[in-house]
Amino acid sequence: MRIVGGNLRGLKLADVGDGDAAAHLRPTTDRVREAIFNLLINGTHGNPVPGARVLDLFAGTGALGLEALSRGATRVAFVDDGVKARALIRSNVEKARAMGVTDLWRRDATALGENRGAAYDLIFLDPPYGQGLGERAIASALSGGWIAPGAMIVWEESRAPVIPAPLGQIDQRRYGDSIVTLARMPSM
Template identity: 75%
Template sequence: MRIVGGTLRGLKLADLGEGDPAAHLRPTTDRVREAIFNLLINGTHGNPLPGARVLDLFAGTGALGLEALSRGASHATLVDDGSRAHALMRQNIAKARVQPTTVLLRRDATKLGRNTGAAFDVVFMDPPYGQGSGEVALTSALQGGWIGAGAWIVWEESRAPLLPAAMTLLDRRSYGDTVVTLARVAPN
């Protein structure tokens, strides 16, 4: 795995091999990550990344959040409750030298609680496929004040997810067994 674009382009991330099924670590392939960022940056909806605060739920290796930093985001908070994931994220943050702009939280993404900081502009979600945890995590993030008005949601899943009424579907694409949904929270 590597960073596919931006200022950190080509940076090799900590090796995970084929993933860690027991820990539900299934890293986004370079191909799918590149497609996601092309959709964000070159899509018809405008580029939300420059200066954005990014929340990466079910972060795993942290590759999506780090890719966002590489492409202009100002801050990334990476959330995962797995010890293997945290070890990988710490390695990747150190490799990328982005400690000042990155926060690592060991927390269950489906039980975020109240956000005490500023809301996030872009949210990446790559939950374990087919378990419904993406829907629960999104509800938790919205209720806890983690997601700002007008925020962008990028959601990877094995099927098209159910979006809350407060969101508008912008785009949906399939890449093998991965469905990427791009949505936007209603502005205030």
């Protein structure tokens, strides 16, 4: 796995092979990550990455959040409750020399609680497939005030997710066995 664009382009990330089924690690492939960022950057909805505060839920290796940093995001909060995942994220943050602009939280993404800081402009959601965890995580993020007005949500799943109100779906694409859905929080 490598960062595919931006100022960290080509940076090799910690290798997890085909993932770790026991830890629910299934890294987003470079090809799908590149497609996601092409959708974000070149879409008709405006590029949400530069200057964004990013929340990477079920962060796994941290590749999506680090890709966003590479492309101009200002801060990334990684959320994962897996021991192996957090070790991979720490390693990748060190490789990217991004310690000062990242947070790593050991937390269940489906039970975030109340956000005590500023809300996030760009949310990545890549839960273990087929378990309904994405829906629970989005509900938690919405009720806890984690999602800023106008925020973009990028949701990767094996099936089309149920997008809860007030979020509105703006795009959806299939890449192999992954479906990437873009949704937006209404602006106030």
